[in-house]
Structure formats: C-alpha cells, structure tokens
Amino acid sequence: AQSVAQPEDQVNVAEGNPLTVKCTYSVSGNPYLFWYVQYPNRGLQFLLKYITGDNLVKGSYGFEAEFNKSQTSFHLKKPSALVSESALFFCAVRDGRGYQKVTFGIGTKLQVIP
Amino acid sequence: DTAVSQTPKYLVTQMGNDKSIKCEQNLGHDTMYWYKQDSKKFLKIMFSYNNKELIINETVPNRFSPKSPDKAHLNLHINSLELGDSAVYFCASSQLREEAFFGQGTRLTVV
Numbered sequence: 001a002q003s004v005a006q007p008e009d010q011v012n013v014a015e016g017n018p019l020t021v022k023c024t025y026s027v028s029g030n031p032y033l034f035w036y037v038q039y040p041n042r043g044l045q046f047l048l049k050y051i052t053g054d055n056l057v058k059g060s061y062g063f064e065a066e067f068n069k070s071q072t073s074f075h076l077k078k079p080s081a082l083v084s085e086s087a088l089f090f091c092a093v094r095d096g097r098g099y100q101k102v103t104f105g106i107g108t109k110l111q112v113i114p
Numbered sequence: 115d116t117a118v119s120q121t122p123k124y125l126v127t128q129m130g131n132d133k134s135i136k137c138e139q140n141l142g143h144d145t146m147y148w149y150k151q152d153s154k155k156f157l158k159i160m161f162s163y164n165n166k167e168l169i170i171n172e173t174v175p176n177r178f179s180p181k182s183p184d185k186a187h188l189n190l191h192i193n194s195l196e197l198g199d200s201a202v203y204f205c206a207s208s209q210l211r212e213e214a215f216f217g218q219g220t221r222l223t224v225v
Binding site for chain 1: 118154155156157158159162170172204206211212213214215216217218219
C-alpha cells in the first residue's frame with residue numbers, strides 16, 4: 001500500500017523568508033510525486049511533479065521540490081514567501097505502475113505572516 | 115474557458131433525497147476522477163474512469179454511482195443521501211498517470 005505523510009499541520013513563515021513544506025512517501029514501485037495548492041473555496045491547483053530525471057524539480061510561481069530517494073522525501077520549497085501564498089498544500093504520490101490511484105497527504109496549511 | 119467544470123457549486127438537500135453532480139472537461143484528457151474532501155480537508159479518491167471504463171472504485175457505499183457517457187463527462191449520482199455525505203466533492207481529469215486538473219468543487223450539505 002502506498003502512503004504520504006505531511007508531518008506538519010501548519011507552517012508559519014514571515015513574508016520574504018524561505019519556506020519548506022515537508023512530505024515523505026511510501027510506495028512499492030517507482031514514485032510519481034506531486035504537489036498541489038488549494039486556496040479557500042477553490043479546487044486544487046497543480047504546482048509541480050517528479051516522475052524521473054533531475055531530483056530538483058521547478059514548478060509554478062517559484063516553487064520547487066527536491067526528490068530524495070534515500071530519505072523517501074519530496075519537500076516543497078520557495079526562497080521567499082508571499083502573504084498571498086497562504087493556503088493549503090497537498091503532497092501526493094502514485095505508484096508508477098499501471099492504473100494505480102493517487103494518494104494525497106492530509107495537507108499542510110501555510111501561513112505567511114506580513 | 116473553464117478546463118474542468120462541475121455543477122452545481124452548492125447543493126443543499128434533505129436526507130433521503132437523490133441528487134446528481136455533473137462534471138465536464140474540455141482538456142481532451144482520457145481519465146476522470148471523483149474525490150471527496152471532508153470537513154478536515156482530507157482528500158480521498160472515490161472513482162476513476164479511463165476512456166469511459168471504470169478503473170478505480172474505492173470503498174464507497176453503493177448509493178454512489180458514477181456514470182461516464184463519454185470521456186469528457188463524468189457524473190456522480192447519489193441515492194438516499196445521508197448526513198455523513200456532507201462534504202465537498204471534486205471532479206478532476208488528467209492524462210493517465212499525469213497531474214490532475216480539478217474543478218472548483220461542489221459543496222454538498224445534507225440536512
């Protein structure tokens with residue numbers, strides 16, 4: 001069975017400071033990893049993904065994530081946080097084989113403080 | 115143009131009623147999904163269709179029945195609604211194994 005852990009319910013960061021939202025995963029085959037963001041009363045928006053290739057993945061709006069196979073982690077990062085980026089962030093994983101479902105983490109609320 | 119659109123956006127109904135939520139995507143994707151997000155924001159997949167064929171059917175009560183008339187549409191019909199069905203239901207689509215595009219959600223409230 002595959003799983004995703006987002007160990008922090010909430011991350012607080014001052015505007016302009018770097019942010020990190022943590023994610024670890026467990027999957028039998030090769031992982032496909034995703035980050036999504038959800039703003040209040042909206043659907044999820046795709047930010048970035050790792051399927052293969054470079055471990056550092058760059059995505060939308062200046063977000064990036066680093067795939068670490070030995071630590072089974074896929075932490076989301078941004079060098080400088082904006083107040084408008086306060087939202088709920090979801091990490092997700094699927095097994096790369098066949099028609100496997102995507103499993104989402106419980107979400108981490110990012111609060112950027114002015 | 116809205117990529118994944120679902121209707122209605124809000125649905126308030128009484129226990130025991132039957133209701134449907136419609137979803138359409140204009141992205142040309144071959145896979146569509148229904149997700150349920152509960153009050154704690156936990157997101158769980160319910161169903162997935164690939165080219166109109168059901169490929170994922172999670173442990174969901176039989177009262178929930180998806181229908182895909184073509185690969186651009188995936189509707190969700192719910193019979194005999196219960197209080198515990200209150201949640202936000204998201205439709206999404208993707209190319210198989212790729213990232214998903216989500217609709218804006220349908221907030222279902224059963225009273």
